[in-house]
Amino acid sequence: MSACASCSHPHAVAARRAASQRTRRPACRPMVAAQAHQTGQPATGGTPPPPAAAAAAADRASRRAALVALVAGVAALRTGPAAANAKAPREGEIRFTDAEWRQRLTPDSYAVLRRAATEQRGSSPLNYEKRAGTFCCAGCGSPVFPSEAKFESGTGWPSFYDVLPDAVTLTSDSSIPFMPRTEVRCRRCQGHLGHVFPDGPAPTGLRYCMNGLALYFEPQQA
Numbered sequence: 373m374s375a376c377a378s379c380s381h382p383h384a385v386a387a388r389r390a391a392s393q394r395t396r397r398p399a400c401r402p403m404v405a406a407q408a409h410q411t412g413q414p415a416t417g418g419t420p421p422p423p424a425a426a427a428a429a430a431d432r433a434s435r436r437a438a439l440v441a442l443v444a445g446v447a448a449l450r451t452g453p454a455a456a457n458a459k460a461p462r463e464g465e466i467r468f469t470d471a472e473w474r475q476r477l478t479p480d481s482y483a484v485l486r487r488a489a490t491e492q493r494g495s496s497p498l499n500y501e502k503r504a505g506t507f508c509c510a511g512c513g514s515p516v517f518p519s520e521a522k523f524e525s526g527t528g529w530p531s532f533y534d535v536l537p538d539a540v541t542l543t544s545d546s547s548i549p550f551m552p553r554t555e556v557r558c559r560r561c562q563g564h565l566g567h568v569f570p571d572g573p574a575p576t577g578l579r580y581c582m583n584g585l586a587l588y589f590e591p592q593q594a
């Protein structure tokens with residue numbers, strides 16, 4: 373019944389549908405993609421699942437473990453062996469009392485930076501920022517991301533594939549049971565910026581999924 377607008381071959385419609393499924397983007401949430409990518413292809417001839425199926429599953433698990441190890445490795449590289457977990461106090465070299473933070477920040481930025489809240493997806497004007505410049509911590513003003521590392525992830529949160537040297541610390545975040553994540557904090561004030569996932573583009577393969585409320589943009593001087 374359905375026909376391609378440009379040709380009459382039904383397979384073209386199926387190809388387009390498959391292509392649209394491939395373009396589905398990840399969200400700034402715990403990654404569950406690994407368990408959703410079952411092939412669902414029956415074995416030919418109705419034979420029992422071949423040993424290759426188990427090998428393929430092991431291979432998928434191995435690849436996922438390697439990606440997780442990558443983020444863990446980055447954490448070790450940038451923070452040293454004493455990386456704290458997400459419940460560690462947010463006390464960096466720039467410190468204020470909780471009352472002072474409340475006074476310095478807007479209520480929404482306070483909720484993100486000091487209480488690790490997540491802003492509503494698609495709500496940040498920084499999603500649309502395309503100019504050359506630097507994205508800085510809204511808590512302390514430290515430069516965090518170069519505009520060159522920004523990319524369109526399709527998640528609704530400002531996303532970057534790399535971070536400026538020594539700008540952040542990475543901590544393990546187990547606030548959601550069975551969904552370990554890696555939290556990204558501003559190194560200097562320990563404000564919560566977002567999370568990093570091992571599904572970003574080249575050259576790093578990382579996706580820093582940030583809250584726009586935790587950042588502000590400093591355009592490059594002409």
Ligand SMILES: [Zn+2]
Pocket residue numbers: 509510511512513514558559560561562563
């Ligand atoms: Zn900061």
